[in-house]
Structures are given as C-alpha cells and as structure tokens.
Amino acid sequence: MPGKKHGPSIKDSDQYEALRREGMSKERAARISNESAGSSRSKVGRRGARGRDYDERTKEQLLRRAREVGIEGRSKMTKRELVHALRTH
Numbered sequence: 001m002p003g004k005k006h007g008p009s010i011k012d013s014d015q016y017e018a019l020r021r022e023g024m025s026k027e028r029a030a031r032i033s034n035e036s037a038g039s040s041r042s043k044v045g046r047r048g049a050r051g052r053d054y055d056e057r058t059k060e061q062l063l064r065r066a067r068e069v070g071i072e073g074r075s076k077m078t079k080r081e082l083v084h085a086l087r088t089h
Contacts (some may be wrong), residue, residue: 010034025089052085059088 010016014032019029054062062082066074071085 023088028089054086 010030010033016029016033019032023037024032038087057065059079059082062079063074065086066077066082067084069089071082074082074085077085
C-alpha cells in the first residue's frame with residue numbers, strides 16, 4: 001500500500017497506512033496522521049488522551065459520546081460494548 005494516493009486530505013501517507021494496518025478507522029487514522037504532519041509525532045502523542053477514561057463514565061455519558069462520533073447501533077449496546085466501540089472508532 002505505500003505510495004497509494006489518498007488525496008490531498010491525507011498529509012502523512014506513511015503514518016496513515018501504518019495506523020490503518022493496526023486496525024484504526026480511516027477517519028481516526030487521517031486525523032492522527034494529519035495532526036502529526038504539522039508538528040512532531042511525539043508532541044501529538046503527548047497531547048492525546050486528555051478525556052476521562054471511558055470506564056469511569058456512566059452509560060448515559062457513553063451513549064452521548066457515541067452519538068457525537070456516529071457509532072451505529074449504540075442504543076442496544078451494553079456499557080462494555082460502548083466502551084469498546086468508542087475506543088476502536
């Protein structure tokens with residue numbers, strides 16, 4: 001896949017491909033690779049994970065977040081399933 005054209009929206013194609021190979025969604029891989037293209041990758045990594053741990057949130061809070069990011073089938077998910085879906089989205 002290296003050298004594959006992703007269009008002008010992907011700023012760091014190598015990192016995008018590496019993240020996709022790890023199983024990350026297209027949207028999340030693009031967001032991370034584009035952010036790190038404008039600065040150093042280590043700075044982007046240190047800035048991440050500012051939000052509360054999903055395990056500490058209530059199911060209602062998780063449902064609200066799942067709605068914000070567009071996770072399908074969220075109303076039928078358990079808290080554990082919501083946490084997994086949010087972490088892998």
